[in-house]
Amino acid sequence: MHQGIGLDSFNTISRGRAVHALYECCCNVTWATTIADARPFPDRDALLAKVDVELLALSQPDLNRAFDAVVHEQFSQRVVTELARITRAHIDTMLGPSDGYPDY
Template identity: 55%
Template sequence: MVMHKGIGLERFNSLPRTRAVHALYSCCCAVTWAEKVADGRPYADRAALLKAAEVELPALSDADLGRIFDSFVRQEITERTTELLTRLTRDRINLMIGPSDGYPEY
């Protein structure tokens, strides 16, 4: 479950490292992956963030990949492929970022 919804890319880029890792972890449930992607900030645009996220997924161990798939309890998973994991993670990152400017803070 994504806990940081619609924060916008600018706000994501400015989060302290631990909060950025937490936001990314909620998208993919892999600390190593979240740390590597968070350390790549700031991202110029959404495409750059998504590309960095995609590049780091295949570098994970089989055990990490299995745990990530297990975290997608609400999605119907018919096969455990990197392509499917990339798509699911991309969807969660898009939910986390939301609109380009994020939602307004109240």
């Protein structure tokens, strides 16, 4: 649903929409809320660094639920590094190109 919105739009959309967009990337409300509340991000690297830090903070039950939500993805083990790889790919899809896709 939230594809190609660009970092600038992500930084300025409502908190609710940001949480929803992030939830689509990792399927964890606490994680999504924490990332949304850390906005604005100066660049994609800063966002991804925060993403990684907060993924490392997830409890094992939260990790298990996140993996259960991405069963359609390819992963070798249910470890945080695999979830980070999947989540980063989803965030890349969410953001799209650096300026996002144009509104039509």
